[in-house]
Amino acid sequence: MRSTHILKAAVVVGLTLPGMLLAQAAPDGARGAAVDTILPGATAVLRVDGMSCPFCAHGLEKRLREIATIDTLVIRVSDGLVYVRASAGKTVTDDQLRAAVKRAGFTLREIRRPGA
Amino acid sequence: MTRRALGAVLVLAGVPAPLAAQGLPFHTETALTTAFAQRGVRAFGTVVHRGSVTTVVAPLVVLPLAPHERVTTMVVVPVVVRRMWAPGAGDGGLLSIGGLGDLTIGAKWAFFVRDRPGGTNRLAVLGVVRLPTGETNATFRDGTPAPPPLQLGAGAVGAALTLVGTLVRGRVGLTADVGHSRTASADGFRHGATTRYDVALGFRIPGYIATVRTQTVQLYLEWNGTITVHDRVDDVNVTDSGGHVGFVSPGVQWVPLPQLLVEASLQVPVLEDLHGAQPGVGVRPAFGARVLF
Secondary structure (H helix, E strand, C coil), X not given: CHHHHHHXXXXXXXXXXXXXXXXXXXXXXXXXXXHHHHCCCCCEEEEEECCCCHHXXXXXXXXXXXXXXXXXXXXXXXXXXXXXXXXXXXXXXXXXXXXXXXXXXXXXXXXXXCCC | CCHHHHHHHHCCCCCCXXXXXXXXXXXXXXXXXXXXXXXXXXXEEEXXXXXXXXXEEEEEEEECCCCECCEEEEEEEEEEEEEEECCCCHHHHEEEEEEECCEEEEEEEEEEEEEECCEEEEEEEEEEEEXXXXXXXXXXXXXXXXXXXXXXXXXXXXXXXXXXXXXXXXXEEEEEEEEEEEECCECCEECCCEEXXXXXXXXXXXXXXXXXXXXXXXXXXXXXXXXXXXXXXXXXXXXXXXXXXXXXXXXXXXXXXXXXXXXXXXXXXXXXXXXXXXCCECCEEEEEEEEEC
C-alpha cells in the first residue's frame, strides 16, 4: 500500500517538475530602458517593492487611476517601477502617490521627478 | 433502512469539509493581501469521492471589502451536492441532497510585511467563523435520517484560526499555513477537531513581467494535510472516524487579464492513516476562477 502511495507521488512530481524546469523567462526587453522610451513626458517614476504578479499589481493600478489628475500610467511589474504622467496643466502630488501605493498594500521606496 | 446499512453509512464519518482557501495557491492560504486590497470573487468546484459517497462542493468566496491595506475580509457561501447509496439497503438507501452548506465569514490580517523588489515576505493570521446555515435534517429515500457527517451543515457553530507565511522571490513563491478548527456539538454529535497544514511551491511563467497586462501562468505543487480527531457521539468517540490524510496537489493558474485568474488542481491522496475502518480517499479534481472588481 505504501509503495503505491510513493508511486503516485513520483508520478505527480514527474509530471510537474519537467514543465517547471523547461520554462524559461520571457525576453527582457524593458529592463533599463529610458523613461522617455516607456512613457514620454512622465512626471513621476515610483519605485515600489512587493509587486510579484499582475493579479496583485492590478490593485495598484486601480488605486493610482483614482487620482483624477493622472493622465497615463505604466507599471513595470518585475522592475518594481511605476511611470506616471499628469494631465496637461495638472499636477500629481507625492502625497497622492504615497497614499495610493499604501492603500494598494505595497511599499513605496522612492518617487523620482524626471526633468525636475 | 436496516441498522446494518445505517452502520455502514456511519463508517463514512469524516467526509471532508469544503476547502475555502482565500489565497493564490489553490488549496493553501497565503499571507498576501495585496491581490485583494480591493473587492473580488472566487468560485471553484471540487469533486470528492469517498466510498459510496460522491460530494461536489462549490464554494463561492466573496471578498466584500478591504478595510485596511493589510486586512481582507471574506464570506464563503458553499453549495454542496451529495449523493450516495447505503450498501445493502436497496432503493431506500439512496441519499441525494443539495443546497447551501454552512456560511463562513472571516478576516485575514498581514501582521508582518517586508516587501522587496519583485518579492515579499509576509506573515498573516486568518480567523473564520462557520455559521450553522446548512441543512441538517436530510433523510435517505426510506425516511431514515442521514447521519451528521452526511448532512449539508454541521448544525453547530465552528471556528478556525490559521497562521500563514508567504515568501516570494521573483518567479518563485513559497507559502505555508497551519490552522486548527473546532465545531461545537449539536444534538449530541461533535465533529472532530481538525488541524490542517499546507505547503505550496509556485513557479511563474514568464519570469519577467513587463506590464500589468502581461499574461502569466503559475505552476503549483502543494502538499495539503489534515489531521482530524475522532468525532464524538454523546461524549463517546466514533471509532471509525478521523485520521491523517495527505495530498500532493499539482495545480496550474492562468492570468489572461489582470483582474481574472483561471485555475485547476488535482489532489492526489498519498497518505491515508485513517482511524478504524473507513473508506479510502479518492483523487479530487478541482477547478475555478477569481475575479477582481
